[in-house]
Amino acid sequence: MDSNADYVIWLDRLTHRDVERVGGKNASLGELTTALQQEGVRVPEGFATTASAYRAFIETNQLAAEIQAQMSALEQGKQSLEATGKAIRRLIKTADFSEELSNAIRQAYRELSQRYGRDEVDVAVRSSATAEDLPDASFAGQQETFLNISGEAELLEACRKCFASLFTNRAISYRQEKGFDHRAIALSVGVQKMVRSDRACAGVMFSIDTETGFPDAVLLTGAWGLGETVVQGSVTPDQFTIFKPLLQSGQFRPIIEKKKGSKAKKMVYSSEGTKTTVATIGTSGKERQAFVLDDDEILQLARWAVLIERHYGGPMDMEWAKDGDSGELFIVQARPETVQSQQSGGLLKTYKLKESGPLLLTGLSIGSAIAVGKVCRVLHPKDIDKVEAGSILVTEMTDPDWVPVMKKVAGIVTDYGGRTCHAAIVSRELGIPAVVGTGDATRRLSSGQEVTLSCAEGDQGQLYAGRLDFESIDVDLNDIPETRTQIMMNIASPAAAFNGWQLPAKGIGLARMEFIINNLIKIHPMALVHYDELEDRDAWQTIRDMTQGYDDKCEYFIDRLSQGIGKIAASQFPHPVIVRLSDFKTNEYADLIGGHAFEPKESNPMLGFRGAARYYSDRYRAGFALECQALKRVREEMGFDNIVIMVPFCRRLDEADKVLKILAEQGLERGKNNLQIYVMCEIPANVLLADQFAERFDGFSIGSNDLTQLILGVDRDSAELADLFDEQDEAVKTAIRQVIEKAHAAGRKVGICGQAPSDYPEFAQFLVEAGIDSISLNPDSVVQVKRRVAEQEG
Known part of the structure; x- marks a missing residue:
């Protein structure tokens, strides 16, 4: 055996090219340390044992032949996976370190302790296989990790257990499935200064949306205590989504989603005699109600994710931890993301x-x-x-x-x-x-x-x-033709916003604010404005419970609405995203929590107190101000200047003037910071006076359902009159032609966001012939209608 064998190497001397030497995990930590610390990414100091050290350990104890015999028995069906793994792990756990290897590990540990000014620094000891963390194979979680190890004896024992974990049942099974030869794989042990996240928090971060593959999002999760609870899934963590393209300037704060997890327990250190172990304990009520990170910390981690992804050249899966003593954030692992990036x-x-x-x-x-x-x-x-x-x-x-x-x-x-x-x-x-x-x-x-x-x-x-x-x-996304007519999508739910990012659409033609209010907020805005005066005590208590963590109850509405709009805006950035101001009917508003106290009872809500009429009414003006503040936050604080505001059910010209005046008073002035404001064309008056509405608005969005209802005088929800409700009726088509002609004469654009182009190919053909500027479709219709429009355009 070579007495000069390189058994230990410091992380700051490693790069991504050292996978064969120290495994994927430790090579990545070395790369982070050497390449990204200078850009501000913090990585705990440490060292790694090498593949040579593992092979020397196997050779010193003459284990190779016995391990091969056990594996052969498994491959020949003479022995179960469980019995094979148990036998091999026992062999390794009862083996001894050579004096040379033992001294190398001890000396490195002493130096690490000196660097941190400790007699015996506490360390995290992690396994890193030489075939681990490859872009097309994830060995994550198959080998062991040991936390809060202190002292040379404990460290050596943890290293021995890491070596043994190369033969966990799951690791053996996975290597067989992937075709890896266990004899060609070695195990490196990473030893790093322990981040005291037991006194703070930790979690996992991806530089890609894990479900849809949307590439412009960072997904960040975290819980109190050590990060193992998040990785294992033993808690439901907090979750944050951040939009990457608006991060780097530092001008914006594009946190587009914050979901509070239950975080019912946490993993902390526990002392048993002279030995320190870990224990899982319940969290306090205060911890469960609080987010584990503040916005500055969320943004800092997201910026690191962007730097790490850019350096590695692909989507990354990272683990982070916050030190409760220093308050500093650290990246403790980084590996290639292995699912969406391989699609x-x-x-x-x-x-x-x-x-x-x-x-x-x-x-x-x-x-x-x-x-x-x-x-x-x-x-x-x-x-x-x-x-x-x-x-x-x-x-x-x-x-x-x-x-x-x-x-x-x-x-x-x-x-x-x-x-x-x-x-x-x-x-x-x-x-x-x-x-x-x-x-x-x-x-x-x-x-x-x-x-x-x-x-x-x-x-x-x-x-x-x-x-x-x-x-x-x-859906075949290949060879989809370009069209002169802009093809957009209708998106109701922020939850589904990222699903269609691969579709050949350029923008959102209709984002319904009321859907966000109904599903994410659930509380009537005026019940939040007048929370302290609510006579409905059941509603008061429900709102109290739902808004925990918000001293200002109105901020609950603004915060949630801005995140919902922001996520939709992110899905198509920088293409336009047209957000329709709330268009609940009074009966729908009343069904929101606390809503009955603020809504009149109407015999025909469809033609009642809805749309523009609400926004300047004393009955709802304060609630509308919350909508405006959410939109202002999305545009100015988050940075989504692709948001276009759309005013629904605007019956009269003087209504348009009143709404525009209120919007300007709330900091949403048409033309300022490139803000465009559209009107929804869904009332005959919008068609008849289109030239005058065009003086007040930047564009029109045709709502073909309501327009058909009011032109034909047919209740669109009536089963008895269903045969009469026809968006392709000549009267409706004539109105659409007229508004397009008048709008274009005034230099304004016209789009349509109704269902008809999705359902009827001939209606889409008519729209193209009429010169429509954009057609907004349900996501499942985008590809087929775009092909059809391309054919029509010739």
Whole structure:
């Protein structure tokens, strides 16, 4: 044996080219340290044992032949995976370090302790296999990590256990599946100064949207205490989404989503005699109600994600930690993202439910597919042999020991976990839909129960009772022609905003503000303005509970609405995103929490107190101010200047003047900072006076449903008159031609955001002939209508 063998190397001497020497994880840490610390990315100091050290350990203890014998027995079917792994791990755990290797590790640890001014510095000890963290293979979680190790004896024991973890059952199984020869793989041990996240928080970060592959988002998750709870999925963490293109200037704060997780427990250090271990304890009520990071910290981590992704040249999966003593943030791991970055372009597979059923529960959707099957409820890993092929696995959480059975199920449902937990990561890699973080699936579902698991409805996953019919459609994105007519999309839900990023659309023609209010906020804005005066005590208590963490109840509305709009704006940036101001009818407003006290009862809400009339009314003016402040925040603080405001149901010219005046008073002045304001063309008056409306607005967006209803005098919701409701009636088409001609004469653009172009090819053809500037479609119609428009344009 070479007495000069290089057994230990410091991280700041490693680069990404050292995978064969120290494994993917440690090579990446070295790359981060050497290349990115100068740009402000913090990485804890440390060192790594080399592949030579592992091989010397195997050779010194003459283990190679015995390991090969055990593996041969497995491959020949003479021995189970469990027995094989256990036998090999026992061999390694009872082996000894050579004096040379032991001294090399001890000396490096002493130097690390000196660097931090400690007698025995506390360290994290992580395994790094030489075939790990490759772009097309993720070994994440297969080898062991040991936290808060202190002292030379503890360190050597942790190193020995890391060596043994090269032969965990899951690692053996994965190598066999991927075709890796276990004899060609070695294990490096990374030793880093422990970040005291037990006194703060930690989590996981991706530089890509993990579900849709949207490349311009950073997904950040975190929980209190050590980060293992987030990785394992034993807690539902906080989740933040940040828009990358507006980050780097430092001028904007593009946090487009903040979701508070339950964070019911945390992992901290615990002392047992003279030995320090880790323990899981419950979090306080204050911790559960607070976000683990403030906005400055969220933005700092997101900027690091952009720097790391740019340096590595592809989407990255990172782990971060905050030191509770110093308050500093650190990156403790970085590896290539292995799912979305490997997707081939050109073909988009979409899923759609064809029928509905009772909703059983919801959680975070992982993937975009739909699965049906019988529930298989399993609470403990020792019972995983009971999992049936094609079932819907329901459990509290998963870890790497569950992988063999996860491969054979149709879908997965967990009580705990976020988008970066083990169940989520493995489900994506296997292409299996999952709904994680449901809270109580194991209590509400029973084995044998038939269910439908849907991840096709945005970022909220749904579980329905029964076997619902669904369809999957392959959309070919290749060779889609360009069109002179701008093709846009209608998006109602921020949850679904990223789903269509690959579609050949240029902007959002209709984003419905009321959908965001109804689904993300749920509270009547005037009930927040007058919270302290509410006589409805049930509503008061509900609002109190929902707005915890907001001293100013109005800020709850502004914050949530701005994030919802921001996420939609991000999905198509820098193309225009037309946001329609709230257009609830009075009965719909009344159904919001606390709403009945602020809404009149009308016999015909469709033609009542709605649209522009509300915004300048004393009855709603203060609520409208909250909408304006949310829009102002999206444009000026987040940086989404692609937002276009649209005023709905504007009956009269003087109404237009009043609304524009209020918008300007709220800091949304037409023309300032390139702000455009459109009017929705849905009333005959908008057509008849189109030239005068064009003097006040920058464009028109035709709402063909309401326009048809009012031109033909047909209630669009009437089943008895359904045959008379026809958007292709000549009267309706004549009105559309007129508004296009008048608008163009005034130099204004006209688009349409109704359903008709999606449903009727001949109507899309008519619009092109009439000279429409843009057609906004439901996402599932974009490709086919764009091809049709291209043909019509010739």
